[in-house]
Amino acid sequence: MAILEVDSLRKTYGGFTAVEGSTFAVERGEVFGVVGPNGAGKTTTLKMLAGLVEPTDGTAVVAGHTPGDPEMARRLGFLPEESPLYEEMTASGYLEFFADLYDVPRDVARDRIDRTLDRLELEHRDRRLGNVSKGMKRKVAIARALVNDPDVLIFDEPASGLDPLTTNYIIEFTRELSEEGKTVIFSAHNLFHVESVCDRIVIMNDGRIVARGAVDEIRDAHGGTEYHVFATVDAGGGVREPAVGADADATDSIRRFRHAVDDMAGVESVRETVEREGGRIVDIQTETPTLEEIFLEVAGGSDGSQATRRESIDGSAATADGEGGPTDGTQASSDDEDAAEAET
Numbered sequence: 001m002a003i004l005e006v007d008s009l010r011k012t013y014g015g016f017t018a019v020e021g022s023t024f025a026v027e028r029g030e031v032f033g034v035v036g037p038n039g040a041g042k043t044t045t046l047k048m049l050a051g052l053v054e055p056t057d058g059t060a061v062v063a064g065h066t067p068g069d070p071e072m073a074r075r076l077g078f079l080p081e082e083s084p085l086y087e088e089m090t091a092s093g094y095l096e097f098f099a100d101l102y103d104v105p106r107d108v109a110r111d112r113i114d115r116t117l118d119r120l121e122l123e124h125r126d127r128r129l130g131n132v133s134k135g136m137k138r139k140v141a142i143a144r145a146l147v148n149d150p151d152v153l154i155f156d157e158p159a160s161g162l163d164p165l166t167t168n169y170i171i172e173f174t175r176e177l178s179e180e181g182k183t184v185i186f187s188a189h190n191l192f193h194v195e196s197v198c199d200r201i202v203i204m205n206d207g208r209i210v211a212r213g214a215v216d217e218i219r220d221a222h223g224g225t226e227y228h229v230f231a232t233v234d235a236g237g238g239v240r241e242p243a244v245g246a247d248a249d250a251t252d253s254i255r256r257f258r259h260a261v262d263d264m265a266g267v268e269s270v271r272e273t274v275e276r277e278g279g280r281i282v283d284i285q286t287e288t289p290t291l292e293e294i295f296l297e298v299a300g301g302s303d304g305s306q307a308t309r310r311e312s313i314d315g316s317a318a319t320a321d322g323e324g325g326p327t328d329g330t331q332a333s334s335d336d337e338d339a340a341e342a343e344t
């Protein structure tokens with residue numbers, strides 16, 4: 001059974017809908033990403049899961065408990081995007097204070113805090129929090145989310161604004177937590193981090209989930225790997241083989257093309273057509289969309305169509321099959337952007 005179940009979660013502020021119809025389930029030990037552009041509704045969603053914002057509609061159940069249930073609070077650790085600390089306290093004192101609030105016995109708390117701070121390599125534990133670095137403050141905030149030894153952790157932008165070393169440390173720590181069986185709900189704008197640590201993600205836009213699944217599944221659903229087949233076809237004399245992408249090789253008698261197809265069957269079809277026309281394949285490259293590209297596509301409103309394209313690199317509308325259309329019958333395009341892309 002999923003450790004976190006979210007069903008039709010909705011939040012409105014006056015007439016404005018911040019989150020609409022969020023439904024997902026997270027398995028124990030997963031790192032589950034919630035991503036989306038500014039204002040997409042991520043923090044509102046996370047706060048509803050943590051019981052800090054009351055949903056207008058829908059439910060969130062953590063380990064069988066609903067928000068407001070004291071047992072749920074014990075099972076959950078929340079790292080907010082902004083985590084102001086008590087500046088007069090030391091790291092140790094601050095964490096002991098929160099352990100007390102959770103009724104963690106003193107000796108258990110001290111041991112847990114020491115171990116967590118050791119793992120986070122936190123120095124200066126007895127320095128006032130007002131006098132420690134931003135990275136150290138974030139580590140203390142993370143330790144605070146762990147002080148009650150929760151099953152589920154909600155990390156809202158855990159590494160935002162930190163240096164690369166501390167950032168990598170926090171990403172690695174997140175991964176270790178999941179290996180130990182903790183479930184982590186992870187929200188971040190840095191999609192490289194999301195892709196490197198999350199098992200599955202949801203992408204939100206305007207309060208709604210617009211894509212979901214493992215990053216590879218989402219990638220497949222949004223075009224997956226494209227094969228770019230570079231071919232030459234002789235427009236006059238004998239076929240010559242130019243170096244792909246070299247301007248000097250685009251002569252009047254040689255036409256060069258890039259065909260983008262979705263699978264090996266497409267590659268084969270291009271090969272047959274090109275050979276039938278007396279041309280030759282000079283290169284085949286693969287292109288896989290990054291999570292960032294998918295994100296821009298689903299959150300940016302592009303139609304994301306993966307039509308097979310075919311362009312003459314030298315800008316002409318010449319065809320290899322003699323019928324004025326690409327091998328799969330979709331419309332050819334030869335816009336400047338694609339031609340430029342083919343040059344690279």
Ligand SMILES: Nc1ncnc2c1ncn2[C@@H]1O[C@H](COP(=O)(O)OP(=O)(O)OP(=O)(O)O)[C@@H](O)[C@H]1O
Binds near residue numbers: 017
């Ligand atoms: N208390 C509130 N009252 C009114 N509107 C709110 C409130 N909290 C959030 N919103 C609005 O709800 C929308 C979603 O906000 P939310 O903070 O969840 O977005 P987000 O995806 O976390 O954005 P960011 O990446 O910028 O943190 C925004 O338009 C925000 O202005």
